[in-house]
Amino acid sequence: MSTPIVVMGVSGCGKSTLARDLANRIGRTFIEGDDCHPPANVAKMSAGISLTDDDRRPFLEKVSAALLAAEGGGVASCSALRRRYRDLIRMRCGHVLFVLPIVPYGDLVGRMLGRDHFMPASLLDSQLATLELPTPDEFAVLIDGLMDTPSQVRAVLSAVPDLGIGSLRKPDGYTDMQCSYHE
Numbered sequence: 001m002s003t004p005i006v007v008m009g010v011s012g013c014g015k016s017t018l019a020r021d022l023a024n025r026i027g028r029t030f031i032e033g034d035d036c037h038p039p040a041n042v043a044k045m046s047a048g049i050s051l052t053d054d055d056r057r058p059f060l061e062k063v064s065a066a067l068l069a070a071e072g073g074g075v076a077s078c079s080a081l082r083r084r085y086r087d088l089i090r091m092r093c094g095h096v097l098f099v100l101p102i103v104p105y106g107d108l109v110g111r112m113l114g115r116d117h118f119m120p121a122s123l124l125d126s127q128l129a130t131l132e133l134p135t136p137d138e139f140a141v142l143i144d145g146l147m148d149t150p151s152q153v154r155a156v157l158s159a160v161p162d163l164g165i166g167s168l169r170k171p172d173g174y175t176d177m178q179c180s181y182h183e
């Protein structure tokens with residue numbers, strides 16, 4: 001099975017945009033995490049209320065199931081903010097690559113205000129407070145979220161060169177998270 005890929009991070013960091021383009025580039029199925037929320041979660045977020053761990057469980061289960069079912073392997077957009085959320089996805093899907101676009105606060109606010117989406121900009125602070133960066137024992141790539149999307153796709157492909165050819169192994173010398181801020 002192809003190693004599932006999750007583009008993670010806070011609202012507005014570009015998860016969906018990057019996950020869709022990366023999936024297209026390597027011939028995989030794109031899974032839109034936003035579509036995996038139960039309606040009650042969407043109602044809560046729309047009302048400006050942060051989700052709890054219990055709220056997030058069915059969302060994470062659905063993303064994991066979609067990744068497992070994806071023909072040709074999946075690339076999902078899913079916030080996966082806390083370590084324990086990523087652990088749940090790994091428990092269901094095995095070895096998973098997480099990709100995290102990093103975007104400065106001001107740009108995140110600008111992006112959230114500039115789009116039509118159920119997630120209000122008022123939830124950004126709680127998203128950032130919830131985010132636990134991947135630790136070096138996780139298979140994760142941090143990329144510059146201000147780069148244009150094709151450059152982000154290239155950055156992911158250069159950090160993990162065997163993407164798209166089945167199960168991913170960590171490249172030789174891959175001991176830490178790879179930070180591809182400068183291509």
Ligand SMILES: Nc1ncnc2c1ncn2[C@@H]1O[C@H](COP(=O)(O)OP(=O)(O)O)[C@@H](O)[C@H]1O
Nearest residue numbers: 010011012013014015016017111115147148149
């Ligand atoms: N690399 C990028 N540079 C500039 N704007 C971007 C980039 N990626 C995404 N955006 C824009 O930022 C907004 C949020 O992107 P989106 O992919 O929906 O983020 P998320 O899924 O993390 O909430 C959208 O308006 C999108 O067009």
Ligand SMILES: O=C(O)[C@H](O)[C@@H](O)[C@H](O)[C@H](O)COP(=O)(O)O
Nearest residue numbers: 010011012033034051056079119
């Ligand atoms: O486009 C977005 O704004 C995000 O993708 C958004 O949908 C959100 O980040 C989570 O899906 C909500 O769940 P969390 O509170 O667990 O991030």
